[in-house]
Amino acid sequence: MVIVQQDDFDAARLQAQLRGRHAAGAIVTFTGYVRDYAQDAATRSLFLEHxxxxCEREIEAICAAAGARWQVLESLVVHRVGELRHKEQIVFVAVASAHRGDAFRACEYIIDALKTRAPFWKxxxxxxxxxxxxxxxxxxxxKTAQWGDDPAGAGCGPAAVPAEAAGSAAAVPGQAARPKTAISRNAASQAATSQTEETSS
Amino acid sequence: MVIVQQDDFDAARLQAQLRGRHAAGAIVTFTGYVRDYAQDAATRSLFLEHxxxxCEREIEAICAAAGARWQVLESLVVHRVGELRHKEQIVFVAVASAHRGDAFRACEYIIDALKTRAPFWKxxxxxxxxxxxxxxxxxxxxKTAQWGDDPAGAGCGPAAVPAEAAGSAAAVPGQAARPKTAISRNAASQAATSQTEETSS
Amino acid sequence: MNGAAIKVLYFAQVAELTGTRQESWPLPHSVSGADWLCQLEARYPQLAPVSRLRLAVNQRHVAHQASIQAGDEVAVFEPVTGG
Amino acid sequence: MNGAAIKVLYFAQVAELTGTRQESWPLPHSVSGADWLCQLEARYPQLAPVSRLRLAVNQRHVAHQASIQAGDEVAVFEPVTGG
Structure with a gap:
């Protein structure tokens, strides 16, 4: 199940539902929080555009890939969009499996792939x-390349391959070591669109 | 923090407390549930002796080892003892970190080490x-040996080394492939002691 | 060929730089993503260098040599930063 | 040497087989874990083979060649199965 929404989520309720649907021996979860992204300044809030x-289609494809690679009973991803304050929850990934190793692997794969493929911008x-x-x-x-996947769009340029095919993330010179891009002071308001989408798979 | 208790636990409350204590970017959790352990028969319940x-000292040593190896803000382990019904929660491991890779690694290390070192019996x-x-x-x-650790007590026999030292789990012939040991029908009552211990670190 | 066009979507910093989030773009014949990005840069010089931008065609990530055809939904954005 | 002893704890299936969970065990001089396990097997033949059993001395896992001394808390158990 993939949910993209503005509202906060109740990870415990989601995990309880996941557990109720399966006789899973193991559930591994990842929760990401708003932290300080700039090295030299405090973050007040994030705006998540998508x-x-x-977005939902990419995350569902990622979960399907995890399920093809490891023993997964069910994967659940919730990702928030819109304005998020410091320390709020951004993203939750939960994987239920009979085997804890598979649950760890699939959960980490999903969040790694999401970070390079799912169309969100902070x-x-x-x-x-x-x-x-x-x-x-x-x-x-x-990290995504280490799983054997090609990060989305890394294949721009003449030697490029589609994102679904195997490839290397190293193909894009100039992408490295750009921790943040200054646009302009308070230039952000026109990009503010916050939608709530809910999709099941 | 390490908690061994008979009562069920509220993973959400524990995670919220963990998050409140740190500006963690990532929290990874593992929850283990009572499942069917025998291949050919349904599990009604488990009894966990410790x-x-x-028990608490071993788990704290495991968490300390994880903290020495990866960037960990805090690790939390809750393990239940006593009589547990099918599908109930047994164990919860949560690791807060600034880096999700470290959180995944530390969390999996802790549950793997717990399973071979912490003195519980099911x-x-x-x-x-x-x-x-x-x-x-x-x-x-x-799995424990893959982390470079020696499973507890694997070092019995003449070539043995202390559990804290590096070594191989393969040193004990005859330990392999014993999925369960029949003792006797209903012979279990005299071993039943269920204590509640709570320790903080 | 009259009326042949693609639907173009801009996101995040790209939307800020173009000043719009969506527009119809005439496309009389199919082009590669790289060639279309040259057209895009001609119209919005502030997007340069466009080689860093990522493309999705019909909601799938594509490489710059992929073909773009009339009727496609083409999205233009910086590398994603979710999670 | 009079009164020199160890405190022995049995857990889980080992406690079932010995029929007790704790006892005092005279130990006039220190022995290796392996030698002490031989004494244990002599007293509780139903524990055989004792080579499979694990030992903890003063609440730490030890190998069978570790030394056991008077005053120690020695725990005997099958490989652990928590988690």
Missing amino acids: YPGM RENLADGDSFWVSQHQADAD | YPGM RENLADGDSFWVSQHQADAD
Whole structure:
């Protein structure tokens, strides 16, 4: 199940439902929180923009890939969009399995792949009023490549391959080590669209 | 923090407390449930016996080892003892970290090490009235050995080393492939001691 | 060929730079993603360099050599940063 | 040497087989774990083979060649099965 929504979520209720649907021996969960993204300034809030429709489809494809690779009874992903304050929950991934190793592997795969494939973009609003679009970390692309997957869009350029095919994340010079991109002070308002989408798989 | 108790636990409340204590970017949790341990019979309940004192000390040592190896803000382990029904929660491990990879690694290490080092013993009560002490799975000892640790007590025999030292789990012939050991029908009552211990670290 | 077009979606910083989130783009004949990105840069020089931008066609990630055809939904965005 | 002893704890199936969970065991001089397990098997033949059993001394896992001394708390058990 994949849920993209503005509202906060109740991870315990979601895990209880997951457990109720299966006689799973193991459930592994990952929860991501709003933290300080800039190294030198405090984060006041994040704005999460997404591409409705494609977002859910990409995450469902990621969960299906995890289920094809490991023994998974069910995967659940909840991702929030819109304005999120410091320390709020952003994303929750839960995987139920008969085998804990498979649950750990699948859960980590899903969050790693989500970070390089699911069309979300974070804008960080600093306590001092500055606003930045967070740039993709090379480390995230590298982590995805370690699973044998090609990070989404890494294949731009002449030697490129479709995102579903195997490939290397190293194909894009200039993507490395850009921790954040300054756009302009308070230039962010026009991009603010927060939609709530809920899809099941 | 390590808690060994008979009562059920509220994983959500524990995770919320963990999150409140740290500006963690990531929390990874593992929850283990009572499942069917015998291949050919339904599990009615489990009885979990433990060694009070040593149990908490071993788990705390495991958490400390995880903290020395990965970037961990805090680890939390709750393990239940006593009579547990089918599908109930047995164990909860939560790890808070700034880095999700470290959180995944530390959480899996802790549950793997717990399964081969923490002095708990499971007796399975089958729906048909039979009762068995569950035997350690060779797979669990193997998983612990993969982390570079020696499973507890694997070092019995002349080539043995202390459990804290590096070594191989393969040193004990005859431990492999004993999925369960029949003791006797309903012979379990005299071993039934269920204590509640709560320790903080 | 008259009326042949693609639907273009802009997200996040790309939407800020173009000043719009969606538009119809005439496309008389199919082109590669790379060639279309050149057209895009000609219209919105502020997007340069476009080689860093990612494309999705009909809600799937595609490489820059993928073909874009009339009727496609084409999305343009910076590398994603969810999770 | 008079009164020199260890405190022995039995758990789970071992406690069922010995019929007790705790006892004092005279130990006039220190022995290896393996030698002490031989004494244990002599007293409780139903525990055989004792080579499979694990020992903890003063609440720490030890190998069978570890030394056991008067005053120690010695625990005997099958491989653990928690989690």
